[in-house]
Amino acid sequence: MGIVRGRGGPPVPRLIASGLACMRNEQVIIRDVNMTLHEGSGLIITGPNASGKSTFLRVLCGFIKPSAGRLLWDGVDLSQPGLYDLYRPNVHLVAAKDAIKKALTVYENVHFWEMLEGGEGRTTGALETMGLGHLAQEQAVVLSMGQRKRLQLARMLAVPRPLWLLDEPSVGLDAEGVEILEELIAQHRHQGGIVLVATHVPINLPDALALRLPPRVPQFRQYTAADYA
Numbered sequence: 001m002g003i004v005r006g007r008g009g010p011p012v013p014r015l016i017a018s019g020l021a022c023m024r025n026e027q028v029i030i031r032d033v034n035m036t037l038h039e040g041s042g043l044i045i046t047g048p049n050a051s052g053k054s055t056f057l058r059v060l061c062g063f064i065k066p067s068a069g070r071l072l073w074d075g076v077d078l079s080q081p082g083l084y085d086l087y088r089p090n091v092h093l094v095a096a097k098d099a100i101k102k103a104l105t106v107y108e109n110v111h112f113w114e115m116l117e118g119g120e121g122r123t124t125g126a127l128e129t130m131g132l133g134h135l136a137q138e139q140a141v142v143l144s145m146g147q148r149k150r151l152q153l154a155r156m157l158a159v160p161r162p163l164w165l166l167d168e169p170s171v172g173l174d175a176e177g178v179e180i181l182e183e184l185i186a187q188h189r190h191q192g193g194i195v196l197v198a199t200h201v202p203i204n205l206p207d208a209l210a211l212r213l214p215p216r217v218p219q220f221r222q223y224t225a226a227d228y229a
């Protein structure tokens with residue numbers, strides 16, 4: 001994660017969104033979103049329900065292509081062919097849907113992900129950090145909502161990546177869990193990582209930037225069977 005510098009100039013921002021827009025189903029979900037983030041940055045994204053916070057994170061993680069605007073990573077415009085594929089391994093999204101496999105053990109849920117991503121040896125430590133070590137050999141089906149969130153965060157820790165995109169990461173966590181989360185974010189930023197948090201719940205990210213998305217007024221239309229296919 002070395003600092004990228006222009007020739008003799010200040011560090012190049014790691015992540016830039018410029019005039020970013022996203023349409024889904026012929027609806028504008030987000031428009032003209034701008035941000036510039038350097039190593040160690042934190043950004044708290046707020047906005048009313050349906051304002052596009054989750055959509056914005058999904059665009060940033062490369063699941064949805066922007067409809068307009070530009071996204072740059074280390075100064076490179078990701079709209080160029082093939083570059084999203086190179087960028088994606090830098091990003092970890094903690095989404096509302098947790099993709100936890102109930103039939104696997106807690107350990108396997110993290111280890112499976114770690115192996116998929118080419119890592120090895122971090123699963124046990126990640127579970128311990130999230131206070132799930134004692135449940136490692138239990139099937140994930142027994143986990144409570146807050147424990148599932150802890151498992152999601154353990155998966156993130158098992159595969160180190162510079163850019164964390166966290167969608168409502170504290171929902172379901174108890175006070176101790178929130179404290180661990182805030183400490184992890186602080187450590188990650190201290191090591192040069194970047195953390196974006198979309199949330200309705202206040203979270204302590206010292207010196208974080210703020211982005212508030214405006215309310216969306218959806219254009220309702222008649223839906224057809226094709227929309228649900």
Ligand SMILES: Nc1ncnc2c1ncn2[C@@H]1O[C@H](COP(=O)(O)OP(=O)(O)OP(=O)(O)O)[C@@H](O)[C@H]1O
Nearest residue numbers: 024025029047048049050051052053054055056218
């Ligand atoms: N695949 C999709 N197709 C069509 N519309 C979508 C799709 N995904 C999301 N949307 C619409 O995008 C809008 C924004 O949704 P999103 O989940 O990004 O908002 P949000 O700000 O995260 O909301 P909340 O605060 O309720 O979590 C919603 O109106 C939703 O219906």
